[in-house]
Amino acid sequence: MSLSRYAFSVKPQEALLILITMFWGGTFLAVQYAVTMSGPFFFVGLRFATAALAVGMLSVNILRGLTWLEVKAGVVIGVAIALGYSLQTWGLQSISSSKSAFITAMYVPLVPLLQWLCLGRLPGLMSCVGIALAFTGLLFLAGPEGNLLALGEGEIITLASALAIAAEIILISAWAGKVNVRRVTVVQLLTASLVSFAAMVPAGEAIPSLTTGLLLVALGLGIFSAIIQVVMNWAQRSVSPTRATVIYTGEPVWAGIFGRIAGERLPLLALLGGALIVLGVLVSELKLKKRKTSSAAAATEAEQES
Numbered sequence: 413m414s415l416s417r418y419a420f421s422v423k424p425q426e427a428l429l430i431l432i433t434m435f436w437g438g439t440f441l442a443v444q445y446a447v448t449m450s451g452p453f454f455f456v457g458l459r460f461a462t463a464a465l466a467v468g469m470l471s472v473n474i475l476r477g478l479t480w481l482e483v484k485a486g487v488v489i490g491v492a493i494a495l496g497y498s499l500q501t502w503g504l505q506s507i508s509s510s511k512s513a514f515i516t517a518m519y520v521p522l523v524p525l526l527q528w529l530c531l532g533r534l535p536g537l538m539s540c541v542g543i544a545l546a547f548t549g550l551l552f553l554a555g556p557e558g559n560l561l562a563l564g565e566g567e568i569i570t571l572a573s574a575l576a577i578a579a580e581i582i583l584i585s586a587w588a589g590k591v592n593v594r595r596v597t598v599v600q601l602l603t604a605s606l607v608s609f610a611a612m613v614p615a616g617e618a619i620p621s622l623t624t625g626l627l628l629v630a631l632g633l634g635i636f637s638a639i640i641q642v643v644m645n646w647a648q649r650s651v652s653p654t655r656a657t658v659i660y661t662g663e664p665v666w667a668g669i670f671g672r673i674a675g676e677r678l679p680l681l682a683l684l685g686g687a688l689i690v691l692g693v694l695v696s697e698l699k700l701k702k703r704k705t706s707s708a709a710a711a712t713e714a715e716q717e718s
Contacts, residue, residue, distance in 0.1 A: 425647035437666025440509035451617035452501035457608035462634025464601035485587040486599025492580040494607035499573035506566035513667030514686040519578040542695040549688025
């Protein structure tokens with residue numbers, strides 16, 4: 413039996429996801445610059461406070477219809493966002509933006525693992541193959557000084573952020589179509605900001621000097637974060653989690669391109685690891701479908717005509 417061909421038609425929602433993914437890849441360098449002026453939790457809190465304010469100002473009238481379901485969805489998703497971005501920003505203090513982006517892409521093969529652990533859905537064959545490829549790539553990419561069996565602190569923290577982002581993707585899909593996009597976006601951005609600011613206390617992080625450079629980066633990334641969350645919440649109402657995660661695969665590729673333009677140079681083994689992660693992401697989202705043989709198809713047509 414032959415395998416069916418895959419169709420790669422792009423809907424407007426998917427085109428927007430592709431566009432934000434490209435710009436998303438460029439944010440790693442901006443965040444890496446920001447953490448030279450601020451601790452990770454304060455910067456993420458400031459970034460999402462700006463994003464919440466931006467969306468809230470455009471949604472004043474709509475917010476009056478806020479429901480309990482939207483509050484619950486926004487808070488849960490917001491906690492996952494805070495964990496994902498704060499840990500990722502923390503990791504960027506000790507690893508390059510290119511490496512961070514590739515490790516963050518591990519959230520895609522982690523999605524079926526989370527679905528298995530939380531929902532009891534066993535991952536399929538291709539998901540298992542993709543997970544194996546991605547974790548092999550992680551060892552090549554992240555092993556410090558050629559030690560493939562060890563992960564540095566920055567790599568472990570970034571891997572934890574990928575787990576939180578995987579949870580975010582699942583949660584957004586779970587509530588997509590049941591809530592108002594802008595209302596739930598305001599709640600989740602505000603929650604992410606408050607959780608990040610609160611995390612400064614146990615982390616012992618002080619409020620940094622509010623320099624012009626820090627404020628400009630926070631403002632720019634905050635507005636962009638608002639756009640990202642609105643587009644994700646809107647697009648994933650009609651784009652499946654599988655399709656969305658395949659599109660998000662482009663993020664580390666773009667981050668690697670921007671990082672190289674900025675002067676980052678990953679060793680050959682690390683580049684191989686990054687390629688394996690991207691391959692693992694793509695493979696994990698493939699679904700093998702069998703196509704009817706010509707004789708079976710002809711028999712079906714004959715039955716329909718009779």
